[in-house]
Amino acid sequence: MNDVAAAAGVALKTVSRVVNDEPGVNPATADRVRAAIERLGYRRNDSAATLRSGRTASIGLVIEDAADPFYSGLSRAVEDVALRHGYLMFTGSSSEDPARERELVLAFCARRVDGLVIVPAGNDHEYLTPELDAGISAVFADRPSGSGRDLDTVLCDNAGGARSGVAHLIAHGHRRIGFIADAPSIFTATQRWYGYREALTQAELPYDPALIAMGPPEPTRVLADVERLLALPDPPTALFTGNGRTTVATLRALNRPIALVGFDDFDLADLLGITVVAQNPAGLGKAAADLLFSRLSGNRDPAQRRELPTQLIARGSGEGVFRLF
Amino acid sequence: MNDVAAAAGVALKTVSRVVNDEPGVNPATADRVRAAIERLGYRRNDSAATLRSGRTASIGLVIEDAADPFYSGLSRAVEDVALRHGYLMFTGSSSEDPARERELVLAFCARRVDGLVIVPAGNDHEYLTPELDAGISAVFADRPSGSGRDLDTVLCDNAGGARSGVAHLIAHGHRRIGFIADAPSIFTATQRWYGYREALTQAELPYDPALIAMGPPEPTRVLADVERLLALPDPPTALFTGNGRTTVATLRALNRPIALVGFDDFDLADLLGITVVAQNPAGLGKAAADLLFSRLSGNRDPAQRRELPTQLIARGSGEGVFRLF
DNA sequence: TTGAAAGCGTTACCAG
DNA sequence: CTGGTAACGCTTTCAA
Numbered sequence A, B: 001m002n003d004v005a006a007a008a009g010v011a012l013k014t015v016s017r018v019v020n021d022e023p024g025v026n027p028a029t030a031d032r033v034r035a036a037i038e039r040l041g042y043r044r045n046d047s048a049a050t051l052r053s054g055r056t057a058s059i060g061l062v063i064e065d066a067a068d069p070f071y072s073g074l075s076r077a078v079e080d081v082a083l084r085h086g087y088l089m090f091t092g093s094s095s096e097d098p099a100r101e102r103e104l105v106l107a108f109c110a111r112r113v114d115g116l117v118i119v120p121a122g123n124d125h126e127y128l129t130p131e132l133d134a135g136i137s138a139v140f141a142d143r144p145s146g147s148g149r150d151l152d153t154v155l156c157d158n159a160g161g162a163r164s165g166v167a168h169l170i171a172h173g174h175r176r177i178g179f180i181a182d183a184p185s186i187f188t189a190t191q192r193w194y195g196y197r198e199a200l201t202q203a204e205l206p207y208d209p210a211l212i213a214m215g216p217p218e219p220t221r222v223l224a225d226v227e228r229l230l231a232l233p234d235p236p237t238a239l240f241t242g243n244g245r246t247t248v249a250t251l252r253a254l255n256r257p258i259a260l261v262g263f264d265d266f267d268l269a270d271l272l273g274i275t276v277v278a279q280n281p282a283g284l285g286k287a288a289a290d291l292l293f294s295r296l297s298g299n300r301d302p303a304q305r306r307e308l309p310t311q312l313i314a315r316g317s318g319e320g321v322f323r324l325f
Numbered sequence C: 001t002t003g004a005a006a007g008c009g010t011t012a013c014c015a016g
Numbered sequence D: 001c002t003g004g005t006a007a008c009g010c011t012t013t014c015a016a
Helices: A002-008 A012-019 A027-040 A046-053 A069-084 A098-110 A126-133 A158-171 A187-202 A219-230 A244-253 A281-296 B002-008 B012-019 B027-040 B046-053 B069-084 B098-110 B126-133 B158-171 B187-202 B219-230 B244-253 B281-296
Strands: A058-063 A088-093 A115-118 A137-141 A152-156 A177-181 A212-214 A238-241 A259-263 A275-278 A305-308 A311-313 B058-063 B088-093 B115-118 B137-141 B152-156 B177-181 B212-214 B238-241 B259-263 B275-278 B305-308 B311-313
Touching: A002 A012, A002 A027, A012 A027, A046 B046, A058 A069, A058 A098, A069 A088, A069 A281, A069 B069, A069 B088, A088 A098, A088 B069, A098 A115, A098 A126, A098 B088, A115 A281, A126 A137, A137 A281, A152 A158, A152 A281, A158 A177, A158 A187, A158 A238, A158 A259, A158 A275, A158 A311, A177 A187, A177 A219, A177 A244, A187 A212, A212 A219, A219 A244, A238 A244, A244 A259, A281 A305, B002 B012, B002 B027, B012 B027, B058 B069, B058 B098, B069 B088, B069 B281, B088 B098, B098 B115, B098 B126, B115 B281, B126 B137, B137 B281, B152 B158, B152 B281, B158 B177, B158 B187, B158 B238, B158 B259, B158 B275, B158 B311, B177 B187, B177 B219, B177 B244, B187 B212, B212 B219, B219 B244, B238 B244, B244 B259, B281 B305
Parallel strands: A058 A088, A058 A115, A115 A137, A137 A152, A152 A305, A177 A212, A177 A238, A238 A259, A259 A275, B058 B088, B058 B115, B115 B137, B137 B152, B152 B305, B177 B212, B177 B238, B238 B259, B259 B275
Antiparallel strands: A088 B088, A275 A311, B275 B311
8 A cells, every 4th residue: 555655646545545435535636546556456455454443344154064055045145145235254164063163253253253143053152252242243043042142143933833834734634743853952953843742732632752753963863763653553644854954864764655744945845745844044144144234333222033934835745745656 | 462461471472472372482471371361351363463474364265156055065165174274264156247256356355365266257367367466376166267377277077977978868778868058158068068969979979959958047948948849840858957957947847757867966866866967066175175275385386177077876867767757 | 635643463573 | 481673554543
């Protein structure tokens, strides 16, 4: 910038004004400066600007896995909002590891991001307190935090969605419905389990623990659980699966038709004729990012918790019409 | 850092040494410094470190769309390599818009990233020259650049993959094979088209332009093209589709069985029984990132171009066994 | 409309 | 092993 100033025959500050589109520069002078910038191939060093001004115009996003379609949809939505605000985005995948989540978040904070969107892998967010005190804003998406300061949170209606999916199966005459989902340690899995039970209660159906299969999302585990459920003396006539990965693993594990509704929509579910309770990953990301940017522009309201609706999409597998076998 | 130094009763420089794990600090002194750091909740400001040292320990990744499974797989692989090296990653989606690609890249450069992995949306990368001169490393992934300096490039074997897929259909007796793909302006589409023609030539089959349908990846366009091909007086008995999105759009457009092989594997292709030529997005990302980090650690060899192999996975649709209809 | 000087928080360099 | 001082490239503040 010094060189540019010298080349253009103006003061450093004037170059700064031109670079930042600040008002109050003679157009002719500005043109001269811009010519010098072009000629010297000058590019502003944002680190220096950050150091002085304290604002980086960047945010950090921590998700579970960038390669998972649900989180990549969320990620793209956050990115779009950020870019519209002129912000850049750091991304990191926690792989469901609280320590890695923490490292990523703190590394982003050391880079002095202005804000964070976090899909919590862990439950404890005390480690955020010093950063929040230092003025960094943060929003939780997809899952809430169990501890630490009360922060903006955007979730989907997990319990309600599961309730509607299970109620749909009940409406089609099913009385024994298997529930296959992630481990209860995962917030969303527990909420959907809760919705499953609510639907049974509303229909005055008994709750049978033998029909519940919650555990890690590995295909082999799901396969074993599907086989266990179907081998019961009084087997389920329908299955409700707790998320996209589980639905797909279940489909791969099945070798004969059975009524099925899955939480999460996924690509090609339409061609396979799978009835799903769809949530909206992009909507979740957009809502979280919008909330973050309202904080960044000064919103000091109490922390809010938003819950996005789900949508039941009937495609056959929940209504006794099977394409897959 | 000043406060920490005061609290620990040492000089600024000593704190810096402790923070950066530099050798030559008395362990007792170091402990005292660390205690002060803990007590004051101090976090190093990376912007200032960057300003002084010139290294940011961060890279930028520009892909076509973070929500696309192919690019999200690539993205996750790049991220893993970066994190293993202690680097953070900026991500941006170009949406196939050269101007947006350029803006993202230059914004990353203004943040003084040490390196870039770029999936080119545009063909002209002259704009990179000043950045490269300034010492930033860059690697192209998935597609090469048409102009600008010769840079490391990682591609998959597009022509060879298409050739093997089409040859597979020919081996199963097909003599008229439709080719549905992205517009010829996309490098990968053109390469695969080339492979398609090679396979015909090798089998001494005629090339019929009426069987070619290249254009934007919109479902409506694909639908129209599928209908056009099937309505030909001498319609194709098989289709070769040029990428994952096109394959899925084609499947949605079909209403009766026809032999089909698609470029790109995708989730659930196994359940749908779709034969594909699989490329490896994670492998592409890893190779590109490895190449970038070898440059960052001083490798000054001439730019290299790597081509990753593809793999034909037969699942039925290419062999006359259909699950979908 | 323009400029000069101070200072952001760190690391580099040289001295002790 | 430890410390002082300069400097990184910019923005802020104040003055002209």
